[in-house]
Amino acid sequence: MNQNSEIVFYESGKMGIYIHFPYCIQKCSYCDFYSIGVGKNFFQQEEYFQTLHIEIEQRLKEFPWENFLVSSVFLGGGTPSLASFPHLHKLFKTIREYFSFTMDCEWTMEANPEDINFENLEKWKDLGINRISVGVQSFHPKVLEFLGRYHDKDKYFQVLELLSKKIISRYGIDLIYGIPNQTIEMFYEDINRALSHNLEHLSCYALTLEKGTEYSRKVYQKENPPPNEELQTYILKTLPSYLSKKGLAIYEVSNFAKLGNECKHNLQYWKMLPYLGLGVSAHGFTGNARYANPRSLQVYMKQNFGFLKQENSLYLDFLLCTFRIMKKINLQSFESFWIDIDGFESKLESWSKKEICFWDKENFQWNLDYIHLLDSYIYELADLDSKFL
Numbered sequence: 001m002n003q004n005s006e007i008v009f010y011e012s013g014k015m016g017i018y019i020h021f022p023y024c025i026q027k028c029s030y031c032d033f034y035s036i037g038v039g040k041n042f043f044q045q046e047e048y049f050q051t052l053h054i055e056i057e058q059r060l061k062e063f064p065w066e067n068f069l070v071s072s073v074f075l076g077g078g079t080p081s082l083a084s085f086p087h088l089h090k091l092f093k094t095i096r097e098y099f100s101f102t103m104d105c106e107w108t109m110e111a112n113p114e115d116i117n118f119e120n121l122e123k124w125k126d127l128g129i130n131r132i133s134v135g136v137q138s139f140h141p142k143v144l145e146f147l148g149r150y151h152d153k154d155k156y157f158q159v160l161e162l163l164s165k166k167i168i169s170r171y172g173i174d175l176i177y178g179i180p181n182q183t184i185e186m187f188y189e190d191i192n193r194a195l196s197h198n199l200e201h202l203s204c205y206a207l208t209l210e211k212g213t214e215y216s217r218k219v220y221q222k223e224n225p226p227p228n229e230e231l232q233t234y235i236l237k238t239l240p241s242y243l244s245k246k247g248l249a250i251y252e253v254s255n256f257a258k259l260g261n262e263c264k265h266n267l268q269y270w271k272m273l274p275y276l277g278l279g280v281s282a283h284g285f286t287g288n289a290r291y292a293n294p295r296s297l298q299v300y301m302k303q304n305f306g307f308l309k310q311e312n313s314l315y316l317d318f319l320l321c322t323f324r325i326m327k328k329i330n331l332q333s334f335e336s337f338w339i340d341i342d343g344f345e346s347k348l349e350s351w352s353k354k355e356i357c358f359w360d361k362e363n364f365q366w367n368l369d370y371i372h373l374l375d376s377y378i379y380e381l382a383d384l385d386s387k388f389l
C-alpha cells in the first residue's frame with residue numbers, strides 16, 4: 001500500500017480561482033487546451049484583460065462567490081508567463097478587493113522555460129505569485145521538435161538552476177512520456193536532471209491523442225506514429241516507487257510531491273470543491289452547478305460567458321476527480337456525492353478483499369500496484385449508476 005499516510009477530507013467553505021490566459025508563442029501539435037500561437041512579438045492584451053474584469057463582476061452577480069475563502073489562485077493557459085505585468089497587477093488587485101483569502105493561499109503561475117529569468121521571477125514574486133509550474137515536457141530537443149513545441153535549447157538548460165534559487169518559494173515542472181522516439185532511458189534522464197535540483201513537485205503526463213489536434217490528425221493519416229503505450233504502462237508502473245525513494249510521493253495519478261508541496265489548486269478540483277473559472281474556455285463549479293465559457297476568443301470578448309447550470313448528479317464527476325487521488329481519502333466526508341448509489345460500498349469491499357484498494361467503510365486508498373488499471377475500475381463504479389449505462 002502507499003506510504004503516504006495523510007488523509008484527504010472534503011473541506012467546505014473554501015474555493016479556488018482559475019484564470020485562463022490563451023496566448024502562446026506557437027501552438028504545439030498535441031495540445032488540446034484552448035490556446036492561440038501569436039509569435040514572439042508584442043501582442044495586444046488590453047481587451048482580453050478588460051473582458052476578464054467584466055466577467056468577474058458578472059460572476060459575482062449570479063452567485064455569492066465572495067462567501068467562500070479563496071485558498072488557491074491559478075493562472076493557466078496558454079502561456080501566462082507571456083502576460084504583461086501591468087495587466088496582471090491590475091487583475092490581481094481587483095481579485096484581492098473582491099475576495100477573502102486563506103492565510104496560506106497558493107498563487108500559482110504556469111510558465112514556459114523561455115520566460116524563466118531573474119527579472120521575471122522577481123516581478124512575479126512582487127505580484128504575489130508564490131508557486132511556479134513550468135511546462136518543460138522534455139529536455140531532449142528532438143522530442144520537443146516532435147511535439148511541435150517552440151523551445152530555446154540554451155534557456156531550457158538554465159531553467160532548473162534558476163528555479164532552484166527559490167526566488168519564488170515553490171516550483172514544479174511538467175514532463176510528458178510515451179512520445180514516439182523517446183526511450184525509457186531518455187525519460188528517466190529527464191527525471192534525474194530535475195531531481196538533481198531539489199525538485200519538490202513533478203507532473204508526468206502520458207502523451208494522448210486528443211481529437212482535433214494536429215498530432216492526432218497526423219496519426220490518423222499515418223504521417224506520425226501514435227504514443228508509445230507499452231512505454232507508458234511501464235513508466236506508470238515503475239515511476240511511483242522510483243520517485244518515492246527520492247522523497248516525492250504520488251498523490252494523484254500523474255502528480256508527485258514532497259510532503260506539503262502538493263498543488264493545492266488541482267487538489268481542490270479532485271476534492272470537488274468550488275472554483276471560479278475566468279477567461280475563454282474556463283469552467284466554473286459552485287458545488288452543485290457548473291458553467292463553461294466558450295472556446296472562442298472572439299465569442300468570449302463579446303462578453304458571451306457560459307451560463308450557470310444546476311447539476312442533477314455529481315456522481316460521475318466525483319468518480320473521475322476524487323478517485324484519481326492516490327492518498328487515503330475519507331470517503332465518508334464526500335458522502336453527498338455517492339450515498340444513494342446501490343452497490344458502491346459492496347464493490348469497494350470486494351476490491352478490498354482482493355487488495356486492489358484499502359477500504360474500512362470510512363477511508364479508501366488505491367493499491368499502487370493497480371495504478372495502470374485505474375481507469376477500468378473507475379468505469380466499473382460509473383456503471384453502478386444506470387444513468388451512465
Ligand code: SF4
Binds near residue numbers: 035
Ligand atoms: S505551450 Fe502549452 S498551452 Fe501553449 S500550445 Fe503548447 S502545450 Fe498548449
